[in-house]
Amino acid sequence: MATLVHTETLDLAARFPGAVTADTRPGYSGWIVNKENLVEVATTLRDEFGFDLLSHVTGVDYFPDKMEVVYNAYRTTGGPGIFFKVQVPRVDPIEVPSVTPIWPGAEFQEREIFDLYGIKFTNHPDLRRILMWEGFDGHPLRKDWHEPFYEEDNKPFKSRWPDGKFLSAEDKNPYKDNLRFPQGFDPEKITFDGEAALYGALAKYQTTDKNGLKTDHVIVNMGPQHPSTHGVFRAAVVLDGETVIGLKPVMGYLHRNHEKIGERNTFLQNMPFTDRLDYFNSMSNNWGYSLAVEKLMGVKPPERAEYLRVIMAELSRIQNHLILIGMLLNDLGTFFTPALYAFEERELILDIFEATSGTRMMCNYHRFGGVARDLPAGVFEKIRDLVEDRIPRKADEFDRFLTENEVLVSRMKGVKVINGEDAINYSITGPVLRAAGIPYDVRRAQPYGIYDRFDFDVALRHNGDLYDNYLIRLDEIRQSVRILQQALKQMPEGPVMTGKPQYQVRVPAGESYGRIEAPKGELGFYIISTGKPNPWRYHVRAPSFINITALEKMCVGQKIADFVAILGVIDIVLGELDR
Amino acid sequence: MTDNKELNSPGYEIPDDLAHAVSITTIDRLYNWGRRSSVWPLMFGLACCAIEMIAAQASRYDLARFGMEVMRPSPRQSDLMIVAGTVTKKMVPSIVRLYNQMPEPKYVMAMGACASGGGPFKEGYNVVAGVDKFIPVDVYVPGCPPTPQALIAGLIKLQEKIDKQSIRKVRWYRKGADTVQIPVPVLGPDIMDPRRYDEIKRLASRAVPAGEKPAEAVEATSSPAEEA
Numbered sequence: 001m002a003t004l005v006h007t008e009t010l011d012l013a014a015r016f017p018g019a020v021t022a023d024t025r026p027g028y029s030g031w032i033v034n035k036e037n038l039v040e041v042a043t044t045l046r047d048e049f050g051f052d053l054l055s056h057v058t059g060v061d062y063f064p065d066k067m068e069v070v071y072n073a074y075r076t077t078g079g080p081g082i083f084f085k086v087q088v089p090r091v092d093p094i095e096v097p098s099v100t101p102i103w104p105g106a107e108f109q110e111r112e113i114f115d116l117y118g119i120k121f122t123n124h125p126d127l128r129r130i131l132m133w134e135g136f137d138g139h140p141l142r143k144d145w146h147e148p149f150y151e152e153d154n155k156p157f158k159s160r161w162p163d164g165k166f167l168s169a170e171d172k173n174p175y176k177d178n179l180r181f182p183q184g185f186d187p188e189k190i191t192f193d194g195e196a197a198l199y200g201a202l203a204k205y206q207t208t209d210k211n212g213l214k215t216d217h218v219i220v221n222m223g224p225q226h227p228s229t230h231g232v233f234r235a236a237v238v239l240d241g242e243t244v245i246g247l248k249p250v251m252g253y254l255h256r257n258h259e260k261i262g263e264r265n266t267f268l269q270n271m272p273f274t275d276r277l278d279y280f281n282s283m284s285n286n287w288g289y290s291l292a293v294e295k296l297m298g299v300k301p302p303e304r305a306e307y308l309r310v311i312m313a314e315l316s317r318i319q320n321h322l323i324l325i326g327m328l329l330n331d332l333g334t335f336f337t338p339a340l341y342a343f344e345e346r347e348l349i350l351d352i353f354e355a356t357s358g359t360r361m362m363c364n365y366h367r368f369g370g371v372a373r374d375l376p377a378g379v380f381e382k383i384r385d386l387v388e389d390r391i392p393r394k395a396d397e398f399d400r401f402l403t404e405n406e407v408l409v410s411r412m413k414g415v416k417v418i419n420g421e422d423a424i425n426y427s428i429t430g431p432v433l434r435a436a437g438i439p440y441d442v443r444r445a446q447p448y449g450i451y452d453r454f455d456f457d458v459a460l461r462h463n464g465d466l467y468d469n470y471l472i473r474l475d476e477i478r479q480s481v482r483i484l485q486q487a488l489k490q491m492p493e494g495p496v497m498t499g500k501p502q503y504q505v506r507v508p509a510g511e512s513y514g515r516i517e518a519p520k521g522e523l524g525f526y527i528i529s530t531g532k533p534n535p536w537r538y539h540v541r542a543p544s545f546i547n548i549t550a551l552e553k554m555c556v557g558q559k560i561a562d563f564v565a566i567l568g569v570i571d572i573v574l575g576e577l578d579r
Numbered sequence: 580m581t582d583n584k585e586l587n588s589p590g591y592e593i594p595d596d597l598a599h600a601v602s603i604t605t606i607d608r609l610y611n612w613g614r615r616s617s618v619w620p621l622m623f624g625l626a627c628c629a630i631e632m633i634a635a636q637a638s639r640y641d642l643a644r645f646g647m648e649v650m651r652p653s654p655r656q657s658d659l660m661i662v663a664g665t666v667t668k669k670m671v672p673s674i675v676r677l678y679n680q681m682p683e684p685k686y687v688m689a690m691g692a693c694a695s696g697g698g699p700f701k702e703g704y705n706v707v708a709g710v711d712k713f714i715p716v717d718v719y720v721p722g723c724p725p726t727p728q729a730l731i732a733g734l735i736k737l738q739e740k741i742d743k744q745s746i747r748k749v750r751w752y753r754k755g756a757d758t759v760q761i762p763v764p765v766l767g768p769d770i771m772d773p774r775r776y777d778e779i780k781r782l783a784s785r786a787v788p789a790g791e792k793p794a795e796a797v798e799a800t801s802s803p804a805e806e807a
């Protein structure tokens with residue numbers, strides 16, 4: 001497709017008169033599509049205008065009159081994306097056509113919207129709750145749904161010490177606990193079975209042979225407590241012998257209500273919460289969020305802060321990939337020794353984080369318009385030593401021990417994870433996409449910060465098997481080292497913060513999406529501000545969550561042992577997956 | 580055997596030439612010394628804190644120094660459940676089940692703010708405000724996340740606790756001790772602890788006070804005084 005219209009000049013309203021109008025609310029962009037025409041418009045966007053990657057879908061509750069579903073699509077060839085939205089009146093049943101048939105990557109996200117907003121997607125293949133359990137009361141992200149510990153709509157809350165008397169959240173709730181039940185509820189009368197829907201979804205895999213005999217397959221539940229699932233992830237796997245013939249991921253075991261809490265918090269209060277999304281990479285999580293808010297505020301960090309952001313984010317990427325390789329070997333059966341090798345350098349990187357931000361993992365380092373602190377004395381030299389010496393050495397060491405290792409090669413080579421075309425359809429981003437031959441890296445596709453200044457290659461592999469997924473992590477470590485070397489040379493002196501640090505920032509009304517290339521894929525924050533101290537909508541586009549959509553597709557036909565390894569290379573982290 | 584001062588009971592003279600070959604001690608000390616030096620934790624990570632737990636296992640902090648490096652993924656083989664991370668309502672039935680499956684003697688450590696009391700996510704609708712609402716906790720380790728050093732300090736506290744126990748009194752040598760099971764919570768409209776069914780029923784049946792907001796907001800906004 002040679003002649004793609006620029007996103008800026010693309011006029012959807014002219015292409016679909018009557019069906020699409022421009023979104024003219026102040027601070028907003030994109031298009032509002034009639035519900036009836038959504039499928040048609042989406043198909044055109046993908047096939048005619050080349051927006052092949054559906055980045056994220058989310059809901060917004062414009063209480064009290066309407067609900068909105070927001071879609072955001074990009075081109076894998078790079079450039080800005082396009083927003084389009086569907087608005088529906090806020091009266092149940094709220095229905096919107098599903099775009100899963102067009103972009104299969106929307107499947108879990110639509111389930112999430114159904115779960116949290118109660119919007120039904122017609123034509124969706126498997127519309128069940130995803131984060132909360134079947135039978136949960138209500139749709140928690142609706143603005144008129146209040147959690148049991150509800151105090152006020154917005155933070156900062158009033159004093160917890162009124163008249164000098166201590167008040168805890170429990171005191172305000174009749175159950176003295178984080179509980180709410182419908183009025184007149186009787187726990188003994190409960191009849192439904194939460195798992196029934198899950199097993200119902202798996203029942204289609206029953207086969208009947210030609211004599212009419214039904215063959216039952218074995219359903220194995222891996223997780224939520226299982227050493228191979230990297231946290232509290234669960235997969236219900238249908239097995240025929242050792243071969244996977246069906247799989248349903250079950251998640252929500254670490255659903256910590258990030259978005260609901262985020263919409264009560266003030267803008268700055270959310271910063272430490274972003275740390276706890278992908279808890280390996282708090283430095284990059286901070287960045288995604290500050291980008292989104294800075295866009296709305298119209299501030300730019302000073303030069304030195306930009307460099308510090310790059311340095312911290314790339315160090316973070318390195319330790320993430322080191323751990324990934326270590327844990328992948330764990331999954332493949334070399335119990336923990338390689339992981340210990342990986343932890344060695346990770347500790348040194350964490351030392352730098354600790355020296356700079358005050359804590360090892362939850363760095364809370366970014367501020368709107370800069371970073372919280374400059375490097376303390378001696379840390380610059382430490383980073384330089386790491387970057388010039390230890391990390392390249394570590395990469396070479398892994399290379400030497402693993403890349404040609406016969407057992408590893410025969411175990412990983414040719415075990416397909418996913419091919420490029422499917423990866424795009426399923427909205428997969430990050431190393432898994434690049435290992436499948438698609439050179440899509442946000443740092444290049446739509447550079448943020450100062451990434452346009454650095455000379456580096458987008459790591460690329462072509463087979464999309466386990467082996468390539470392992471190799472691409474090594475490649476990326478080496479590219480990160482290249483970026484770091486340049487950044488350390490170029491970093492100027494100067495302030496690290498624009499203006500004075502503020503507890504309460506003024507964020508003009510509007511919507512904004514900030515995205516970065518996190519180690520696990522495209523991490524984005526979709527923020528809606530109404531000009532008040534708190535975001536009206538705070539949505540996290542979590543790469544772990546979206547990359548897992550294709551898990552079933554990846555695993556069907558593989559052996560159960562390969563499922564473990566595939567899950568390992570997708571690189572999920574539950575804090576981000578469940579939010 | 581080492582010249583173990585903790586183990587050797589004073590009060591009995593051991594001739595010098597036998598000092599390295601003979602120990603005289605009490606059964607309690609021997610019993611506790613054995614247990615405290617090989618606490619096997621359940622390999623069980625819930626959230627961010629679990630990463631620091633792994634870091635504590637790794638070479639720099641090296642839990643092997645305390646005999647705790649053997650992490651068991653199966654509850655049947657472990658002595659200590661480190662609840663490392665946020666306990667959610669959806670997860671808590673599994674946690675209680677795992678706890679029930681652990682054989683005695685068993686200990687529970689709440690690692691981090693979340694497991695101890697809900698932490699930064701306490702107000703969340705899917706978050707349990709502390710694992711001790713469901714299972715008994717022996718040691719709390721504060722922090723978000725606690726550093727590996729803090730975790731180790733917590734483990735040392737646990738060792739001290741073990742040291743204080745006496746084989747004559749411990750619950751697991753009493754009759755029927757292993758049959759004590761904590762009822763597994765049930766997921767309904769919200770998490771339901773079977774031990775509290777009556778209470779839930781009673782409170783849920785209360786009439787909505789006049790002039791209050793719709794049913795949903797009532798529970799959250801009614802004041803503690805009313806309840807009493």
Ligand code: SF4
Binds near residue numbers: 692
């Ligand atoms: S205490 Fe902090 S670090 Fe630990 S699980 Fe909770 S949020 Fe994560």
